[in-house]
Structure formats: structure tokens, C-alpha cells
Amino acid sequence: MKIGLTFDLRSWYLDRGYSMEDTAEFDKQDTVDAIDGALKKMGFETEPIGNCFQLIDALSSGKRWDLVFNIAEGLYGDGRESVVPAILDQYKIPYVFSGPVIMGISLNKHLTRLIVSAAGVAVSPGMLISEMKDIERCNLVYPLFIKPVSEGTGKGITEKSLVHSESELREMVEYLLTRFNQPALVEEYLPGREFTVGVIGSGDDARAIGGMEIECKDNLPYSVEYKENYQVFCKYTPLPSEFSDECKAVALSVWKALGGVDAGRVDVKADRNGRICFMEVNPLAGLHPVHSDLPILSNMSGIHYQSLIEMIMHSAIKRYHLSV
Numbered sequence: 001m002k003i004g005l006t007f008d009l010r011s012w013y014l015d016r017g018y019s020m021e022d023t024a025e026f027d028k029q030d031t032v033d034a035i036d037g038a039l040k041k042m043g044f045e046t047e048p049i050g051n052c053f054q055l056i057d058a059l060s061s062g063k064r065w066d067l068v069f070n071i072a073e074g075l076y077g078d079g080r081e082s083v084v085p086a087i088l089d090q091y092k093i094p095y096v097f098s099g100p101v102i103m104g105i106s107l108n109k110h111l112t113r114l115i116v117s118a119a120g121v122a123v124s125p126g127m128l129i130s131e132m133k134d135i136e137r138c139n140l141v142y143p144l145f146i147k148p149v150s151e152g153t154g155k156g157i158t159e160k161s162l163v164h165s166e167s168e169l170r171e172m173v174e175y176l177l178t179r180f181n182q183p184a185l186v187e188e189y190l191p192g193r194e195f196t197v198g199v200i201g202s203g204d205d206a207r208a209i210g211g212m213e214i215e216c217k218d219n220l221p222y223s224v225e226y227k228e229n230y231q232v233f234c235k236y237t238p239l240p241s242e243f244s245d246e247c248k249a250v251a252l253s254v255w256k257a258l259g260g261v262d263a264g265r266v267d268v269k270a271d272r273n274g275r276i277c278f279m280e281v282n283p284l285a286g287l288h289p290v291h292s293d294l295p296i297l298s299n300m301s302g303i304h305y306q307s308l309i310e311m312i313m314h315s316a317i318k319r320y321h322l323s324v
Helices: 010-014 029-041 052-060 080-090 100-107 109-118 132-137 166-180 224-228 241-258 293-300 305-320
Strands: 002-006 045-050 067-070 126-129 144-148 184-188 194-200 207-216 234-238 263-270 276-282
Touching (some): 002 029, 002 052, 045 052, 194 293, 263 305
Parallel strands (some): 002 045, 002 067
Antiparallel strands (some): 126 184, 194 263, 207 234, 263 276
């Protein structure tokens, strides 16, 4: 069975003049090498493809694969994570992880909130701000937390994301609208403990494999800087027993409401009453064996990297009814 690998290599974009912030979601070569090595240990033949531009070139030259292991994040627009799955769909090539609709919805935190809330999952009160005058309609209770509506890896999140007044809110709205050219999501701040939960599988086969608590230095937001330097700024600990059942139940409810497949991660946080609320879902979770949250929390639950990749592959193979 021939497995292609699609990915956005950070160095490829840096070499073309993009900034470190622009490429924060992209992968390093050692992530690709780790996935490739795990797939080869399973007995698969592998072929690196690269990003959407390289995928288009490969398809145009006549190349095909039995399955594509896709971790490409995309570059432009709020449908950027949908590009590679959409292309593969048109060529009827199976791939690992969710399809273009789920990728597009989950990247937009406002749309995701609407769906999971309708499914009965608790979310913090919030609103979308598309232009400065929208602030006039904001009747949320301070403090508030603000972030770009369609970014990942903590992009756009700083110590100023927690706002305590309208003047602070205006400052951050103006910055985010200008810097990221997209609406901002504003929510009532969740002051409780923060957790991330890993989910493996699809539909009724989906299960929460474990999670971890995230504690940031000085109780500052989990920003891109903190994520990239978590050993210095963060403390990760296994999901506490007193929160485990509720966190896993919320994560599974979110996963099933969105129709996520194969594997992903759900971020949750406690409100002032200790109730676990949904924050974000990532159906294209990072897979660096040492630095990414999903492999870290999986390892805490006794699932080592090789086993994690095998579980993901088994889910995709079963979903497509493929013969190995």
C-alpha cells in the first residue's frame, strides 16, 4: 500500500520570505520524518508530496497514492485547511483526517461554537466582532478574552488578549482586525483550569484516549510563544481524575457534533462555577513526537508515538474500507 504525505514545511515558506508568525502552524522536517518512519514500521511504502502546490504538480504529472496522510495546514483564507482534502476528494484519493467541510468549520471558532452549543455543549457567552462599530453591541460581562476567529497555534493571542475594559477591548479589536484581516471572537473569560483532550476514531468508534492539564507561567494565555517554548512557560500534567469524565464527555460530544474523523484534540476550560466549557477543536492536531500536544497527552496515557500513528491509520483504513 502506497502512502503519500502532504504537509506544509515551515522552511519552504521561510525561504520564500514569510515570517515566523505567518508560518507558526507549519511543520518542521522532523515531524514529517517521524510520521514517515512510523508508517514504514507498519510496512507501508511512503512518498513525500509536500504542500498544496506540490500536490497539484504531482497529480498533474500522473502520480497517485492508495491513501494520503495529510497534515497540510494551508496558507491563505479561512478555508486553507480544506484545500488539500478538497483536491484529494476530486481525484477520489482517500486521506487521513477530516474532510474540507469539517476542516473549514472547525477553523472558524464562531461557527464551531454555534454547532457544539446547539448539540448541548456548554460554551462561554461570546460574540463575533467584524468591524469596530460592533463593539457597541457588546453587552458581555468583563473580563473578556479576544482572539482571531480563524487562527490556530495561539496566533494572535498575547497577554493583552484578556481585556478588562472597553478601552482595552477597542485596542485589541483594532489590532486583530488590522493584523489578521479577519473578525475577532470575544468571549466572557473562563477563569478555571484548562485541559486538552485527545480523541481517536470516527462516529460511534470515537473515544477519548486521555488528556492533560495546561498551566501557563503567571497564568498568562496559552499563546504561540508559550506553545513553542512550553518547557519554559508551561506545565503539563495528566488529566486529573476529578475532571477526567467530564472533560472526556465534552470532548466526545464536540467531536461527534462536528463529525470529526480519525484523530484530533478538543480544548476545554472550567468556568467560574467549575463547569467544563468548550473552547476549541483541532481536527488537524500537531504530530511532532516531542513538542505537539496530542502526542504528549497520548504518551501520558501510555500510548506511544508509534501506537498513536497506527491508531490513526487503522481508523482511516476502516473508514474507507481499504485492503492493506
